Amino acid sequence: MAKISKLSWCSFVLVIVLQVVSTTLSLSESELLIQFKDSLQNNGALSSWDAKVPPCNIDKENWAGVLCDKGGVWGLKLENMGLKGDINVDALGQLKNLRTISFMNNNFEGPFLEMNKLGALKSLYLSNNKFSGEIPANAFDGMQSIKKIYLADNQFSGPIPSSLTALPKLIELMLNGNQFSGQIPNFSQERLNSVNFSNNHLEGPIPASLSKLNAALFSGNADLCGAPLAECTSPSGKKLSLTTILIVLIAILVAVGAIIAVIIILHRRKTTPQLADTPAAAAAPPQGHNKDSSEDLDKLEKGMSPDRGSEGKKSDQSVKLSFLREDVGKFDMSDLLRASAEVLGSGMFGSTYKAALTTGPVMVVKRYRQMNNVGKEEFHEHMRRLGRLSHSNVLPIVAYYYRKEEKLIVSTYVENVSLAVHLHGNKSRGQPSPDWPTRLKIVKGVSQGLLYLYNSLPSLIAPHGHLKSSNVILNENNEPLLTDYGLLPVVNLEQAREQMIAYKSPEFKQNGRITKKTDVWSLGILILEILTGRFPSNFLQQGKGSDADLATWVHSVFKDEWSDEVFDKDMDGTNTCEGEMLKLLKIALHLCEPEIEKRWDIKEAVDRIAEIKEKDDGDDF
Structure with a gap:
């Protein structure tokens, strides 16, 4: 009994020691x-x-x-x-x-x-x-x-x-x-x-x-x-396919021989004395470069029609567009070239013009010259990814065109111009400035569209990357549509750093990096622009210069209470909504927080914005 008790006591002590250790x-x-x-x-x-x-x-x-x-x-x-x-x-x-x-x-x-x-x-x-x-x-x-x-x-x-x-x-x-x-x-x-x-x-x-x-x-x-790709061939089909390949190879060899013969004949004709003074025919473009299409794009940008031959036909085949949507009638580059063209603007990355098709809708074509480093397959895959997006506050991409030197992105034309024009150019157009309910509607739509991009493009650090008032288009009901989104992966890095809004964020200036909260900062700046009517000065910087921005100015004059100095004096409908406007202003300042850890994420930002009402209800922020 004594031995058993002693053994039990030792076991107990061992268990306690192991637990402590x-x-x-x-x-x-x-x-x-x-x-x-x-x-x-x-x-x-x-x-x-x-x-x-x-x-x-x-x-x-x-x-x-x-x-x-x-x-x-x-x-x-x-x-x-x-x-x-x-x-x-x-x-x-x-x-x-x-x-x-x-x-x-x-x-x-x-x-x-x-x-x-x-x-x-x-x-x-x-x-x-x-x-x-x-x-x-x-x-x-x-x-x-x-x-x-x-x-x-x-x-x-x-x-x-x-x-x-x-x-x-x-x-x-x-x-x-x-x-x-x-x-x-x-x-x-x-x-x-x-x-x-x-x-x-x-x-x-x-x-x-x-x-x-x-x-x-x-x-x-x-x-x-196999579905959704082409049907798989049977073993016998594979043997037949090999035979077909051999036939094609033989045909190619014959064709190459014929081409060589033609080149030799043309070379001899070119050196013939009686042809020395005749005007030379237009040289064929180098391999991989469509000279006609490049010239036509230049002319389309200027609102001009392409050159026609003596029979009224183009000298080369039309540039082929890659379509991303099935609900839009198909057209090709020749249709765009025949369209009534109007230059809408020339931005950081290239030109934008309006093309009214003779049969069909009015389209907007953006021409990008700052994507030269993007491979063809990479660009195709990324555009197909963007083409799958569908949201009421995101302008869908209808089609695109790839050339090594430049890219085209085609979307449906929206009549009611950009938010930037409504905020900063309505006086010159003789139009009233947006009132408070309209501005709140725009803020809510932009935030919902941005949240959708975050959910649909999870692998992108900044799913929009270039959020600013000129990249928000308003339709006839003043519903906002986001444009120029998802382009960070396909824009040349040097050009992106120089021009794109994501690279002007505090975290990039301080640490040289972009985060998942970078678009949130852009949203905060955009809301301040909408509330104050002031254009963000830091968006005008070319990646350098002063760190001063709209948020800094608001902080300098805003004292946690209503101030006529902060809010746009041209904004009507503010008599019964000062409290709600203050709430939205404070939300914007949270979104513009320079320290990433303190800045709200996109989900919290959208939830807070959704709570803002058109009229005061007496609740505190």
């Missing part, structure tokens, strides 16, 4: 995150990570890129920070409340991480890095809670990991822009509604479960077949 070895969230930070290189953007300050204060984040909930770290949003080095998954795995991580748009490289150590993760965003190599088939085993996986635009290779097909809650999967090969496995998840397999090396039939998706989601895979 375990508690001692358990690291705090701050210590775990510091371990994670120390494994990274180029981590200057995480300078606010200080072990002396907790990462979370209830739901408020004290550390950059940390997302908090009930005092705990539930997410890491470390995007566009230039980070590289090793990712300490073991440290992250000890964060019990961690549910989402995003390392998009950084410089991480190497093999896929052991993410299944984070079994409770719900969202994983690794797009736009330099990860490479084959992902193990079982890489996602045990991740039963994962809903969103973004691996796009890396260098992953090999087959798509089969463990992805066993994730019961998966709803979004982005694998585009990699080097995945082999067949697409069968995804049977009923909730999976957003996928992208484009621009890989996949082959074989597309699974029936994915056959109803848009064909663009499978583009850039030459050997994929």
Whole structure:
């Protein structure tokens, strides 16, 4: 009995000691995150990570890129920070409340991480890095809670990991822009509604479960077949196809020989003495360059018709437009060239003109010259992505045209001009300035359109990137339509930094980076412009110069109460709404907060704006 009692006592003491040791070895969230930070290189953007300050204060984040909930770290949003080095998954795995991580748009490289150590993760965003190599088939085993996986635009290779097909809650999967090969496995998840397999090396039939998706989601895979792409051929069909290919090759060789013969004949004719004084025919344009189309575009920009031959026909075939919408009647470049053209303006990136088709609607054509570095496939894929957008406050893109030297984007013409004209040019047009209800309606529509872009283009850091009053068009009912959105990925970087609004934000001026809250800052500046009637001076800067902006001026004269000096004196309908106008002004200042951590995110911004009413109701802000 004594021996048993002594043994029991020893066991009890051992259990207590182990518990104490375990508690001692358990690291705090701050210590775990510091371990994670120390494994990274180029981590200057995480300078606010200080072990002396907790990462979370209830739901408020004290550390950059940390997302908090009930005092705990539930997410890491470390995007566009230039980070590289090793990712300490073991440290992250000890964060019990961690549910989402995003390392998009950084410089991480190497093999896929052991993410299944984070079994409770719900969202994983690794797009736009330099990860490479084959992902193990079982890489996602045990991740039963994962809903969103973004691996796009890396260098992953090999087959798509089969463990992805066993994730019961998966709803979004982005694998585009990699080097995945082999067949697409069968995804049977009923909730999976957003996928992208484009621009890989996949082959074989597309699974029936994915056959109803848009064909663009499978583009850039030459050997994929089956709905929604072309029907797969039978084995016998493949043999016939090889025979056909041989015949075509022979035909090509014959054609090349004929072309060489023609060139020799033309060369001899050119050197013949009796033809030496005759005017030379127009030289053919270099390969890959459509000389006629370029000249025609120049003439169209000037509102001129293209040159015609003696029989009234164009000397070359029309430029082919790529259409993105089925609800608009098709037309080609020759129709635009025959249209009555009117130059609407010449902006930072090129010219905009109005083309009234002889049969059909009036279109707006924007000509961009600052996208020269964008590859053809990359541009096509991005435009198809923008073409899928559909919202009452977003002007849809109807068609586009790609040339290496320039791009065209075609949309439907809206009669009621831009918000900038209504705010700053109505007097010269003899038109009244928008009243308070109209301005509030515009603010709400713009914010709803911006929120839609955020939800529809999650992989873009700044889904609009160029939000300003001249890029908001008003229709006949004064409903705002956003234009020039989603162009950051396809504009030359130097030109974007010089001209685009996202690159004039406080975070870019201070740290040289753009964040998910950059568009929110632009929205705040736009609201201040709408309320004050003043044009934002910082939008006129060419990426340099003074940091002064409209928000700085408002802060200098606004004393937390009504002031005639702040609000536009030409704005009618303000007699019974001073309280609501003050609320909106304060919201705008929150959105213009220079410190990213203090600035509201887009969802909170839209929710707060939606609460503003046309008339006062006596409630405080």
